[in-house]
Amino acid sequence: MLYAVSTVTLWIGTRKGAFALRSDQRRRSWTVSSPQFLGHTIHHIVQDPRDPKSVLMAAKTGHLGPTVYRSVDRGRHWREAATPPAFRKATDSEAPRAVERVFWLTPGHRQQPGVWYAGTSPAGLFRSDNGGEHWAPVAGFNDHPMRTQWAPGMGTPDGELLHSILVDPRDAQHLYLAISIGGVFESSNGGLDWAPLNEGVAADFLPDQNVAFGHDPHCLVLHPLEPDRLYQQNHCGIYRLDRPTRRWQRIGRNMPKRIGDVGFPIVLHPQNPDTAWVLPMDGTRVWPRTSVDGKPAVYETCNGGKSWRRRDLGLPRSRAWFTVLRQAMCTDLHTRPTVYFGTTSGEIWAGANGGQAWRQIAGRLPEIYSLTAAPH
Amino acid sequence: MNCTVNVASPLRDYTGGAATVSARGATLAEILLDLDRRFPGMRFRMIDEQQRIRRHIRIFIASREAHELAAPVAADEPVHLLCALSGG
Numbered sequence: 509m510l511y512a513v514s515t516v517t518l519w520i521g522t523r524k525g526a527f528a529l530r531s532d533q534r535r536r537s538w539t540v541s542s543p544q545f546l547g548h549t550i551h552h553i554v555q556d557p558r559d560p561k562s563v564l565m566a567a568k569t570g571h572l573g574p575t576v577y578r579s580v581d582r583g584r585h586w587r588e589a590a591t592p593p594a595f596r597k598a599t600d601s602e603a604p605r606a607v608e609r610v611f612w613l614t615p616g617h618r619q620q621p622g623v624w625y626a627g628t629s630p631a632g633l634f635r636s637d638n639g640g641e642h643w644a645p646v647a648g649f650n651d652h653p654m655r656t657q658w659a660p661g662m663g664t665p666d667g668e669l670l671h672s673i674l675v676d677p678r679d680a681q682h683l684y685l686a687i688s689i690g691g692v693f694e695s696s697n698g699g700l701d702w703a704p705l706n707e708g709v710a711a712d713f714l715p716d717q718n719v720a721f722g723h724d725p726h727c728l729v730l731h732p733l734e735p736d737r738l739y740q741q742n743h744c745g746i747y748r749l750d751r752p753t754r755r756w757q758r759i760g761r762n763m764p765k766r767i768g769d770v771g772f773p774i775v776l777h778p779q780n781p782d783t784a785w786v787l788p789m790d791g792t793r794v795w796p797r798t799s800v801d802g803k804p805a806v807y808e809t810c811n812g813g814k815s816w817r818r819r820d821l822g823l824p825r826s827r828a829w830f831t832v833l834r835q836a837m838c839t840d841l842h843t844r845p846t847v848y849f850g851t852t853s854g855e856i857w858a859g860a861n862g863g864q865a866w867r868q869i870a871g872r873l874p875e876i877y878s879l880t881a882a883p884h
Numbered sequence: 885m886n887c888t889v890n891v892a893s894p895l896r897d898y899t900g901g902a903a904t905v906s907a908r909g910a911t912l913a914e915i916l917l918d919l920d921r922r923f924p925g926m927r928f929r930m931i932d933e934q935q936r937i938r939r940h941i942r943i944f945i946a947s948r949e950a951h952e953l954a955a956p957v958a959a960d961e962p963v964h965l966l967c968a969l970s971g972g
Contacts, residue, residue, distance in 0.1 A: 571894050571940040571967035572929035588925050594933035606932035 515884040516840045518848060518856065519563070519583075521550035524874035526565060528583060529856060530884065535846055538858075538869040544586070545577070552835060554613045555582070555882035556639075558621050564640045566610035566626065574610045576626065578640040582884075591642040593626050593634035595650065605630055609666065612835075613640075614673040617680035627670035631659035631687045633699065648700040649685070649693075658704070658721050659690045671834065672728035676735045684728060684738070691723040692740065708756035710744035726772045727834040731781040739784055739813075741774035741834070746786055748813050759813025763788065767800050767807070773837035777862065778845055782812040785819070785839075785847050785863055787832045798829040806847060806863045819859060822866035830855075835878035850876030885910060885959040889919065892967040898926040907963070912943065913953035915963055930965065942966045 518529040525543035532538075548567045556562040563583050568574040576593065577586040598604035607628045616623025616635075626634040626643060633646040649655065661668055669688045676682035681698040684705070691706040704721040711723045724743035731737045736751040739759075746760030746769045760769025770791030777783035785808050790796040799805070805820035831852040839845040847859040854873035859866045889907050891899050899905050905922075909915035920927035930941045935953060937943060943950045944964040945957050957963060 569894055571892075571938075573932060573938050575925070575929065590924065592925075592928060594928070596933070598934055604934035604936070606934050606936065 516846075517555070517582075517882050517884055518838075519553035519555060519878075519880045519882065520850060520856070520870075520873065520876060521553050521565070521835070521878035522854070522874035522876050523549055526550045526553055526567075527873060529870050535840070535842075535858070535860070540870050540873075544583070549609070550877065551609060551611045552613045552878045552880070554615065554880055556615050556624075557882075558615060558618055559639075560883065562639055564613050564624060566613055568609055574607050574628070576610055576613070576640055576643065580639075589636075589640055589643060591644075593628055593632065593643040594645075595632055596645055596647075605632070607632060611666075611669050612671040612673060614675065617675050618677065620680050623680075625673045625675070625683075627673050627685065629663065629667035629669050630661060631655075631668045631670040631690060633670060633673070633685060635699070646699045648695065648697075649702055652702055658693065658702075659687050662689045664688055672725065672740075674728065674730045674738075676730070677732050678735055684730065686725040686728040686740070688726065688743075689722065689724045691721040692725050692728055693721075705749075705754060706756070707754050708758070709740075709742055709747060710758070712744050727774050729774055729776050729784075731776050733779065734781040737781040737812075739774050739776065741771050741786055743770070743791075745769045746771070746774065746813065757813070759809070762809075762814060763807060763816050764818075767805075768792075772797075772832060772834040773849070775837050775839050775847065778839060778841045779843065780810070783808065783810045783862070784813070785837070787830075787837060787849060789831065796829075797831050799831075802827050802829050804828050804830045806849070806859060806866075808863055819863035820866070821864065822859075823857065833877055835880075836876050838879050838881045840881040841883070848879055848881060850879040852876060887915065887957055887959065888962045889915065890962060890964045892965055894967050895926060895929065895965060898923040898929075910957060911953065912945065912950050912955045912957060912963070915957060916953065940968045942968050 516531045520527040525546040528541040552566040563579040565577040576589040595605045609629045612627035614625045622639045624636045633649040634643045636643045672686040674684040683695045693702045694705045695702045706723045725740045728740045738749040747756035748759045749756045763769045807816040837849040847863045850856045852875045856870040858869045907915045907918045946961040
């Protein structure tokens, strides 16, 4: 869904609560809301493009277990899911698994209103058929015979993460997901069965580079108008995949060598499958994961990764040690989209016209985990 | 039998703000099920899907810490639902 001129809402998930940042018609003036669920850890907030009144939020607190909240009035009021994502009871021969956090939310296919998917830590895939009120495990993944090898429990400081659940807009049965650490996986039958899709992707942290899985995709995206075009920002580079081929091409090789191609997020132009933005981070030595040399910059490609252009006009020129997490970068859906990112130090930056000119539009927020854009 | 349940502040969204509620049951499992009937969703925030008490939840029956849901609760014993320290 594209819109020529309208206001934008940025949903902000932070380590300490949820916020909404709303623009005027020209996206010049922004107003930040009061916190909702102050003190809760909010991993993801997603407004339903099929029903914009519906918004889902993945939450937990330091003490309490994970859950999902649902709004049917654009975030004014929230109600907890009656059955949050949870693994089935383990048998005596199985290691018991419990959802530690709900990390990712994806609306289902446009012809399946009310369907949502959730990704969790440890890696689990869950589905709701009624707008997020009740969730059930997707057994085809969670009980797959290879699951303990695909997702052995290695992961990030927040644990093993299942994220980037993608639904092919042409086919509701065609799904992708990513696991950190585990790799990219594909299903062609609605999640009944899955197969790895990692050929060509580096895994510098493994002794054998020719493994079928065990990779670390940080962020996986698919272009909605050309669903055979996928990109991923991986722990080990930036990649493009043009289906039906199965071999990823490392387009990050075309980044400046002094910048490298390590980062967390990657986002796409809503209309142009050849245009993407990444935000490189320092992946040298002990992996600071901050902006390279303290000089934050977004890099843009307009040709599918053959070349990249630095976009840092308006960003701090020095001493800015940003970290931008995988869910904390997005674009709006305007024909000339603004690119947004949120930092772990609580700042939100907007890059007009595809990142050509940046300015800070919010600050002094808690550590930002996620940022999603929606029309008002 | 009824007992008194003291509810830590992170759980009081479920009890309408009440710090103390009553619940019916002879074991911790029965008491938590009774609480969940009246305050839907409350139990899952404390007890995971494998029926384990979550890491940052501590439950005391009188002054005894409960580690299993089968723990018995006598008629005159209060139950304390506490939230342990979980970082900054």
